[in-house]
Amino acid sequence: MVRLRPVPAVGVAPIRVTFLLHGAVQGVWAAQIPAVRESLHLSAGDLGFALLLQVVGGLAALAFAGRLVRRHGAPVAIRVGLVSYVLVLLAIALTPSFAVLLGVMVLFGATGAVSDVAMNAYAVAVEGELDRPVMSGLHGAWSAGSLAAAALAVAGATAGLGPSPLLVGAAVLLLAVAVPALVGVVALAEVPGPPTRRRPPLAPLLGLGALAALAMYAEGAGADWSGVYVHDVTGVAAGPAAVGYVGFAAAMVAGRLVGDAVVRVVGPVTTARVAAAVSVVGSAVAVAAVAAPMAVAGFVLLGAGLSVLVPLIFSAAGRHGGARDSGSAIATVSAMGHAGWLVAPVLVGQVAELASLRVAFLTVALAGVALVFAAGATAAGTTPKGGGEADDE
Known part of the structure; x- marks a missing residue:
């Protein structure tokens, strides 16, 4: 397996932006739930079932997220998971029916869970190399990103934008910010670490x-x-x-x-x-x-x-x-x-x-x-x- 070489304090910035972006995706979606419900003519029960499938997709993905990180490394899992998570916003924007939305929600939950596990695993490694805590601040960035994105989405809706253009615009903007952030995460040097024969209790x-x-x-x-x-x-x-x-x-x-x-x-x-x-x-x-x-x-x-x-x-x-x-x-x-x-x-x-x-x-x-x-x-x-x-x- 691999472990991160010591990185300077500036090495925290890319993963902090990654947490912020992950929160922003959730914030954009949360703000658009009422509009998506109206555009697809969903009942309260329909919407509840769709949101439940998002959770189910996330929980199901947790079963293999850890193995993905262990096999390919946290940076790769972050890159695949976060980009996919953002792209699902485009899928939601283009969803034509309730049946399609159900499948999209499973994918949304799964990609969010994979990127979440990978980000936290990477953050633990950074904490170890820097020998100081950074996890709380990273989760703070997630919360700040979620609140800010939700507020901006509400402002856009108030200005008359429908859910589809808002979701497409948000996805494009988030991808534009994600690319340099993910380059910073992936660019961290890695070296072989000692093999682990036994898993912890x-x-x-x-x-x-x-x-x-x-x-x-x-x-x-x-x-x-x-x-x-x-x-x-x-x-x-x-x-x-x-x-x-x-x-x-x-x-x-x-x-x-x-x-x-x-x-x-x-x-x-x-x-x-x-x-x-x-x-x-x-x-x-x-x-x-x-x-x-x-x-x-x-x-x-x-x-x-x-x-x-x-x-x-x-x-x-x-x-x-x-x-x-x-x-x-x-x-x-x-x-x-x-x-x-x-x-x-x-x-x-x-x-x-x-x-x-x-x-x-x-x-x-x-x-x-x-x-x-x-x-x-x-x-x-x-x-x-x-x-x-x-x-x-």
Whole structure:
């Protein structure tokens, strides 16, 4: 197998742009979902099934994404996966019917998953060579790209552009930016690394996967239900209530952008433990909210606390997997994490139906409490030198 030679700090820029572009693809699609639904005359059930197939395609692709990274290297997997992911936007723009859309959604999910695993595996390798954390900032770039692209797409739609020209224009622009970024990623020199005869033990990886499921359950609940929560619980009109999601999402971006600096000072375990505790406080504030500002403040704290947890968990998974199996390790943890994301909207909705949204968000607080106590797992594969990895347990 291969491992990256040491690279200067500027070597982080191409992979940062790659994360941003990956987020931008998702942001463009998310903003165009209502318009695509209208243009294809889809019912709510039709749209839900199409979105489900996107998730199914992603989960299915995780089964071979790790092997692709191990066999061909993360740079090749990034190049193939990201370019394909962008090109699927063109396929969506040209989709003539619901039946075709179903197949396109499977492909969209699969290409997104392959590029996601490859990017994270590559980021772990860069962290190792630079001997400092970069994962949180890269995930921050993803979030920033998603929000910016969605905002631009909404602005274009407001100006009168239909979904097809918007998706085509976005794909062309993203490809134009992706080419130089991917050249920078692929150009990193590689040398043969020592062969790995035995794979790392599975139990710690499953533990990290369980943490990812808890963190992504809380993320999914915040992303899908924050605006609804502010509207239903505090009585604010539906439009202004969206500030709940805006606060949550903005805090996620800000937290990820400063997360690496915090990890360098206090280490991954302390960062994860404090961040999880902040998410618990945020959930509690939202549950106790008697007015919209208090609820929004709770979701801001929730987003800030959750922001660094998934990057820390992925980084630990990649280190645990080692140079040869980092892609497979991240794919395993990612699959378990996405299971938590899938459960979130259903479980929160069902608990809200049986009790209330306040009670439903107590489950988010409980997930945060579990993350506080299990934060030590984020030290997996760290060394005593650099980056503050030597947290005392």
